[in-house]
Amino acid sequence: MTAPVLRSDSNVSVKQQPDGEDQSKAVVSAANVRVVGRIRPLAKYEIENGSTPCVLKVPTIPGHTGPETLQINPKNKSETQKWFELDAVLDESCSQKEVYEKSGAHQAISEDIFQGFNCTILAYGQTGAGKTFTMGTALGAQEDDDEEYTIQESDGVIPRACHDLFQNIRDKCDGNAQVECSYMEVYNEEIRDLLSPNSTDSSQLRIRETLDGEVYVRGLESRLVTTPLDVGKLMEEANGRRVVASTKMNATSSRSHAICVLKIKGVLEDATKFEAKLTLVDLAGSEKMKKTGASGARAAEGISINKGLFVLGQVVSALAEQRPKFKRKPPFRDSKLTRLLQDSLGGNSRTIMVACCSPADFNMEETINTLRYATQARNIKNSATANVVQTISQEEAMKLKRENALLKSQVEELQETIKRLTQDVTEEELERSVSMIHHEQSLRSLNVTGLSAAMTGHETPEGSPSSVYQAYSPPSRHTLPPTPELEHPDPYEEDANKSSTQKKGGGLSLDAHFSKSSNTLHKAIENLHRGDEDISLQVDDVFDTHSYMTSPNRRRGGRRDSASVASAGTTRTYQELEEENVELEARLRLAERDIRATVHDTAIEMPALKMRVQQLEDTLNESMMIEDEANQLRQELAEAKADKESAQRAAQQLAEFMEQQKKEFGFRGDELEKKRMQYFRQHLDEKWVQFVVTILSSFKEQMRLLGDYFDMVVRVVDSPEILSMLGPSNSRKKNGGWWRGKPNEDDVQKEKELRNRLLQEHIKFFNARLVEVEDEINGRSENVDAIYEGLSREREEMELELDETEFVKDLFSKKGEHLLIHLTKLMTGPLFSVSMSPQEMHHSSMRNLSVI
Ligand SMILES: Nc1ncnc2c1ncn2[C@@H]1O[C@H](COP(=O)(O)OP(=O)(O)OP(=O)(O)O)[C@@H](O)[C@H]1O
Structure with a gap:
């Protein structure tokens, strides 16, 4: 059973789900379609045919937040002026960034999607009015594909939306989200899959509707994407398949309606699961055959485009009808385009429409039509449902948060270790570990040989039990590469040297073995420096030493020697030594396991950890930026306070002046x-x-x-x-x-x-x-x-x-x-x-x- 989710939103209500057992509640947000107008600069062909601008934004005072007005000034003075009120008007001076922000797209991507609301952004308008320019297509070129995509000035809504989407996935979900991309076009009343190499074969594609009223296309290919560049590459590939042709009004006129759908599923940091669909639509433009000069195939396309747009107009007008008596059923099924946009226009979506306009009087009639649609569309009320489920209680979420913090600190510690392992210190550390192993071996050998000699009070003769122990003594230090970095004087060195002078026969083979291991270890260190990834294999070689130490032969030898020692009447010493030996072996095994694990983990987790370090650095930078911003805001606040005081003083002066004037002239x-x-x-x-x-x-x-x-x-x-x-x-x-x-x-x-x-x-x-x-x-x-x-x-x-x-x-x-x-x-x-x-x-x- 899932817990209800409540979110703060002015237009939001909570609706009980009908399924009896699951008491989750759906968050419903009723909002009108947001419609903004965008006026592009005069096009070359318009200047050439002597057109003058007749569409302008009615100026507003700075800080104005309400609807804005667009004015049409006909060249012919006998025609009347017209005004259209829209949610925002973006004139030719507006940059792509301003369009993205003022249209509401930025908010939709950064907030609404992550609250589980479906969002649709669509550009509408006559041919050549700037729809494709506004929506943007593929991302701009970038030299290094591995680097994060940097938004460029000319990027339209789609690249900016992709950039923000993945940025927010990192920030809000800690990367825990999956994005699927599909891209289709409606051309001559046929759906084509733009991600499929056989895009022209539309026979397999069928429009279907789920029980929740969500419209989807069965058979449409969708691809997992993890970065904005992934989407960009897909779009580039897809745009190559899109039908574009040159007309008198636009050199690269889109002859189809293109619909890009990004499905996002993710888990927020408070463990809320959400799902949302982002639909980005670049419609083909309405056109007059006379003006575009279209004939043949172009004319057929034009007719089909106009048909789709005509039905879209009817749908918009039916949905926008405010008088219940005149309400009629929107004819969604009359065209593929309207059927595909059904849930964007008439249901579960927050929708933004950018009405693109040419400023030229030559296109005044078409612009007026576009704006009529636009103002009608503003009346459409959608009720979007937040697709969110909170799978765990608040307490559990808090616990997870704490655990997350703990894990983060552990990651930091690990990063420190990795740093040490991958930098110069690592070499030193590893060498120190090797020398410690050697010490332990020396100690063991020393204990065995030294103590048995002390017990018997004799120099151990060759072939005596003591000399057998010698056979198992570790290699002397001189067989190892010199370790001048070792800071501490080795307390066993003297004894070890002593023991090495006594070493005979089998002792030499172990010595050689350690020497080999040491060399391998050094190689491993060098490899680490070179970034060689197969460290673990090399470490295995190093620890062959250990297998040797624990090998059955050695064990057998040990037992045989023990027996000899026992027969020599040194049973108690032997037992003590044996125990000590076992303990040392255990310690050695532990040390081996730790180092092996660390090196393994390092090898495996290195990329992930590096990424994590990068993320943490980004977070740190962000916090520093936020801190800077906060300081700036504080300063602005202080300035605002000072301004307020001087405004009050000025107001006081004004009041006094008025009083004086009243006295003098009143x-x-x-x-x-x-x-x-x-x-x-x-x-x-x-x-x-x-x-x-x-x-x-x-x-x-x-x-x-x-x-x-x-x-x-x-x-x-x-x-x-x-x-x-x-x-x-x-x-x-x-x-x-x-x-x-x-x-x-x-x-x-x-x-x-x-x-x-x-x-x-x-x-x-x-x-x-x-x-x-x-x-x-x-x-x-x-x-x-x-x-x-x-x-x-x-x-x-x-x-x-x-x-x-x-x-x-x-x-x-x-x-x-x-x-x-x-x-x-x-x-x-x-x-x-x-x-x-x-x-x-x-x-x-x-x-x-x-x-x-
Ligand atoms: N705001 C703008 N600033 C500068 N140039 C623009 C702007 N809007 C559009 N243009 C230019 O106008 C031309 C037509 O634009 P675009 O192709 O986007 O029109 P469209 O509405 O998509 O047309 P169609 O419906 O025929 O595909 C393009 O060359 C484009 O670069």
Whole structure:
């Protein structure tokens, strides 16, 4: 039974498994498909056809973390602009590394996989939009295949993912993980195994589904990989089989959808077992035959590509449908591509989609389509289940951890031993071991010969029992190669030499044997220096000595000698010596076993230990780096604190300044309002007076016209012809009609004169009045002008006053802005210079953004 695993994740829930006995719980993480947009630089063919960029990223302020916006600016002004919101927008200034990190791929590889979540990363977009460039294919070239792969600037998502995957396997699983790689393509609605030399034979490949809903391809070859270079080599081999062709829009256009699957099984350091699948997809691009110029086979491929992508679009739109009423079944089975991506898009996977866009207006329509898919795909919610099992309890895991630490320390000790064995010290040590063996042999021989002589009180004669012991004495030191390195004076040397002078017959054969062994040992040491791996064999030779010592002949000889000694009446001494001999042999055997074991282990474990040493060194370096980073962070923290304090001081200054400004100008607020009212009233008065003046002026004009008119009447009356016309009619009227006869000439004259006089007088009077009125009006209008001028002056003064207030207000806001810039600078570091205008600030922030 497995224990439940709980992991901290904001979108994670724990689901009880249906199988009754096993109470393990599955960790389910519901998350939307993460969609990022990538805009590549203008391509050569686009520049040549006069295209201009129409796709751009809407700038964000530094530190912004939410979704980002991509804007389409049509060249044709009659078309409307469009905006698309995505999880991130990566413009042409973004490096491959930034794309890998900002797309979320880095997090998926370093964290999600090791939490047991399946992950899928796929690139989508029209042909030539940069999908293959973004995903990357084989790893970059590296001179030394044995060295760990170093990521290169141009490497896309796949090489970076492989690099990080194996790095994390080392760091998080201590190397305890197995990775299997398979690679296929969907070409003209057929699946082809790109790892198989017979890749074109797709008859054996069948899409199948497990009971858990995991889609796999039966018959697909998969290979074990242990390093990023392994994957790189496989991909290189596979890419050679992939169908690529040249079109008008891309010299190396992928004519198939390529899917690389890495299956990872491993055990984390806390003993949690996990399994995950990493699917990396480089889709073929949608294309318009007219633009690509495809015909024949290329056209057939294009149709098949577009079909797959069309179904993919339908699947995306069905999965993204938010309104339950309109939900329909995604048509996964309508194409091989969608069937293979079923669990990536509609189920158990954390999925990242990179929507690749051309910036050219020539491709605007296709880019808009790509972005429509992309924004739809953002609504797809997947529920990924963590495939993890914790096989042991926490306590056991802790115990294992402790054991692990112990083993690590033992490994370190062993490494020390190896160091000693493989460096100069080793030679010394081994020689010392040899001399110790010799000493023991000497001691044994000395004990036997010396003591038996002491017991009998005689010099041992040749052929006597003592001389038989001599036959088994170890070789004297002089038969060995000199060992000047030996630091301690040998306490037995003298005696040993003595014994060697007594040595006769059989003693010589043993001596020769040891001499041979010693030479072999020296050779072994030399071989060790040369890195010769078959040390153990040589050591066997060395220890032939021991077999000799324990050989039945020798034993037999020993017993025979004992008997002789016993017969000589030295039984007690003999027994003691025999015991001592046995003990020495046992010690010798132990020493032999230890050295043999050490040398064997060394020979066997050397590569593994060297690797381990390297790993430990790496860990040490990492810890040192982490320590450096921690120090740097501490320093940054101190700086941030200092910044915070100065920001607080600046904020305080700003508050004080505002307070002061309020005191200085605040009271004028009401007055200002009053003055403004007065101003408007005055302005009205002025307008009224202006109106009156206009009326009066027109009145004056009319009066003048009237005067002119009367002048004219006077002239008419004075006119003799008209007088002659008027005269008779007037007299007739006066006399009661024309029949009354011709009027008296004198009367007519008199009347005429009288009328003229009266008329003239009247007119003169009227004229005089008119002149008077005119004078009066002129006088008054002068007054009105004066009033008007007075009012104007007052208004101008008020305007000046108002302007001054506005100026102060401006001044106030400028000071505020200054302080604000200062504050911003303090809080964000040296992004803006204090003297920057808001415009400069804007440009600067844009520059900073593009750097980020
Ligand atoms: N971000 C980029 N920076 C520089 N060059 C790029 C970028 N993206 C793409 N390119 C270049 O544009 C060309 C087309 O790119 P790529 O082959 O990746 O397109 P694709 O979308 O895979 O096309 P297809 O669907 O036809 O296979 C290549 O020469 C590639 O090097």
